[in-house]
Amino acid sequence: MPTLQDVAREAGVSKMTVSNVLNGRRDRVSPATIARVMEVVTRLGYVPNASARSLSARRSNIVALAFPSRDAGGVTPMTNPHDSLFLSEVEAQVTQAGLYLMAHSVNSVESTAHSLRSWNVDGAIFLGTRADEVAALHTAYDAPMVFVDNHGTSPHISNVGIEDRLGGQLAGRRLIEAGHRRIGFVGPRFDEPGVVRERHAGFVQALTEAGLSLRPEHVVHCDAGFDHAVAAARRVLAAPQRPTAVFATADIIAAGLLKGFVRAGCPVPDQMSIIGFDDLEVARHVSPEITTLHQDIPGKARAAVEVLLTQLAHWPAARSERRVLGVSLVERESVAPPPAS
Template sequence: MTTIKDIAKAVGVSCTTVSNVIHGRSGRVSAETIDRINEAIDQLGYVPNMSARSLVSSSSKVIGVISHLTPHNNESIVEDPFHSAFIGSIERTLSNNGYYLMLRTVQTTSELLAFLRNWNVDGLFFTGVFEDEFFQFLTELDIPIVLIDSYVSNSKMCKVGLEDYKGGYTATRYLIEHGHRDIAFASPPIRERGVVSERFQGYKQALAEASLPFRPELVFERELDVETTIALGTQLAKRNDLTAVFATADIMAVGIMAGIQQSGKKVPEDISVIGFDDINLCQLSSPRLTTIHQDAPLKGKLAVEFLIDLLENNPIENREIILPIRLVERDSVNSLA
């Protein structure tokens, strides 16, 4: 990994000068030299050593929540009620322990570099991380990291996840037990070894166990914004080759129900819908949404407890927690049996 010494050698200045620029103590450094140092930092991919910085400036008490989930419509992660719930839990638990939260969405390693260069955070939470170049970069960082809903592993990091596969299986099996044979799968874009992929595999397993064929034409990958999910519901209402939909997020399921109903069809009489997450909106929709429950507040609380253990160098016996799911029956699934 690039060091301050490497930057100093590339620019032709002392390590002290480079350190002063990095830490904002550049009053006696010329603008030209500052520009050259920053250019070398970018070119060489320098990442500050957060442990060393904390020795100089003391703990910032700031924890970053970094979302690597980047919808094509550029909506914020907090517009999803589920993410709002677990981020709210993270903030409350951090606050109770004397820490502050900073929320950021980053798409690339260069964006993360810029963030770390400008903010002395004590630790980081990451959501939406996959086995790719971005994750490999995370493994090189010298800072406590907790992964949330990510199917990647590193011995330095802790993880909080969910029974995603079982959730997808349970939702689909429930529809099958109620007589449905033509079941659509609706989700955000499916990425290998991600949360949605695990739920998708559970969906396919339930179909296989019931000797039902997997039909790719009944898989619908869409973004989670209101307009897109309602449009998908309208599209599904026009089809006559399905009786039920499993949506991998409640916010998508409710949008689909709205589109179906706006098209003149009824839920669940014409098309049944089951969701995933059990956000508060499920009890306000009409009909009330049958869904797979996960405990978002507990997920946030456990993630913070992991991070505090890392910050305090406490012994951690198990660095991964997988939370359970359960089915919540309401009114959006009709029985054809």
């Protein structure tokens, strides 16, 4: 059984350095040395006693990814491709940093704070929290936390997100540029600050710039599930002076609308144009393929882990950090000029 001493000798560093690397005190060690030590640890099969280490170093080397449990729309957590792609990349990055990932679905702020404290995780990344939950979590739990896609306004929290508002604006502009004047909006309710509210705001801004307005009867609320969206298509078509195009706040909604429109005898894009959001695989599975706003989900995951590792290295003196990733329009097949009326 190799010892700490063996690892130190083989890597040509002090035992203290090996200990610093293994116990997460990595800000004192160069990246090259970290890599060398980890290589030796793996090659020799050195097994630090993690539980003992956790007690002594007050570090568990576990970070948690907290995601929402079954939501209002009845969608099973993590089966949303956005979330599973995000998890996948977080896991890869966390493993590469020599840490462990705990996956934890979140019912409530209280039970989450309880779990995180109980397991002494070093820090946590939160997916899908509401803006108002962030403050409650900060009160209940004192450790590095990074939120994702949270549009709360507190300057004290770390957040990684994307340009949701710009995305909505680009969608609106593209449909206007194609000649549409009656454009609908389909997405979940957005009473709270969040990505849907931002995407809606950007979309309305594009209409306003063009001297248009979003008519209340052209707003159809629909949870982010395929079947919800198939059903929502009928409500779009039943609206007075029905729209000739819609902006859907998620690709899964766009895909469901597409099926609903075609079933109702309204071909896409000849009679109805659609723009989605996220650039998930589903946008390319369907025919016609869906024009959408691309966001870099693995990039967002990498940024979240980076921010968390920076926080860990400087905790408790860490400063909060906000990162915003860009979005871009991906042209596919679901946008055409409005039908001649």
